[in-house]
Structures are given as structure tokens and as C-alpha cells.
Amino acid sequence: MPKPTSSAPSQRMLRVGEQVRVAITKVLQRGDVRDPVLSNTLISVTEVRMSPDLMVATAFVTPLGVEDHAGTIAALNKHARFIRGRVSPDLRQMRNIPELRFRDDTSFANYKHIDDLLKSPAVARDLDHHDVATDGAEEADADAVDQGGSDETKA
Incomplete structure (x- = not known):
């Protein structure tokens, strides 16, 4: 084989x-x-x-x-x-x-092109929007944990 x-x-x-x-x-x-x-x-x-x-x-x-x-x-x-x-x-x-x-x-030219794309205003705007959405989700998760409390505080 x-x-x-x-x-x-x-x-x-x-x-x-x-x-x-x-x-x-x-x-x-x-x-x-x-x-x-x-x-x-x-x-x-x-x-x-x-x-x-x-x-x-x-x-x-x-x-x-x-x-x-x-x-x-x-x-x-x-x-x-x-x-x-x-x-x-x-x-x-x-x-x-x-x-x-x-x-x-051509790999260096490709890396530069990708870097330029990541620095473009459209991508930066999308990344900023994603960061705000992620921060809001993390805060909601933290609030849920705080409201549930731990076993020590319930006793």
C-alpha cells in the first residue's frame, strides 16, 4: 500500500x-x-x-x-x-x-498589504464596534455573577 x-x-x-x-x-x-x-x-x-x-x-x-x-x-x-x-x-x-x-x-508585500488593510478606517471602525460590543457582554456577565452571589454571602 x-x-x-x-x-x-x-x-x-x-x-x-x-x-x-x-x-x-x-x-x-x-x-x-x-x-x-x-x-x-x-x-x-x-x-x-x-x-x-x-x-x-x-x-x-x-x-x-x-x-x-x-x-x-x-x-x-x-x-x-x-x-x-x-x-x-x-x-x-x-x-x-x-x-x-x-x-x-512576495510574502513581505503580502504582509504589508494585510497590515494596510488592518489599519484602514473601515476595519478600525469595525474593530472598535466589536470592542464596545464585547465590553458590554463582559459587563453583563460580571453583573450576572454579582447578582447570583456566592454561597458564603447567602449563609
């Missing part, structure tokens, strides 16, 4: 992904990749997701201080084989060094 597949990554996938992330970060910090687009860009590797067979590593990166993320991602993917060769000494415990793929990490 085949093992059911899970959508969550295994512990091994997470551990290897973190090792690959650290190795890629070292290569990019050292400036081993000689590319005009990458030489003037600070790149943060936020996450690396491994395929179940550990043969493909998708690195989510955020170019800092650059508006053209697509150009930076294209340059990283162009040099992916070179970067793979540079990370191999740090990953020598692995049987196979994974193929590297670089993707733009």
Missing part, C-alpha cells in the same frame, strides 16, 4: 532547505557571482523549499533596495549552475547537490 502523500514538508526537507539557504547566502555575501546586476544588490534569501526527492531547491529571495526584482531574479537564475557549484562544498554531506531555482519572495 503506497504511503499517503502529505502537503506539509518533511523534517528532512526543512533541514536540507535551511542548509541550502545558508550556503546560498554565503555565496551571495562573498560576491562570488560576477554580474553587474547582482554586484550592486543586497539579496536576502528568505526561504528555500526542497522537492520531496531533494533534487530541486526553490530559493525565495528578496532584492533589497532595488525596484526591478525581475531583473535580479533573472540574473540569479542565469547564474544558478555557477551558484550550485559554489554551494556544493557546504553541502558535501548530500548525495546530490540540488538544482537551484530562484523566485521572488
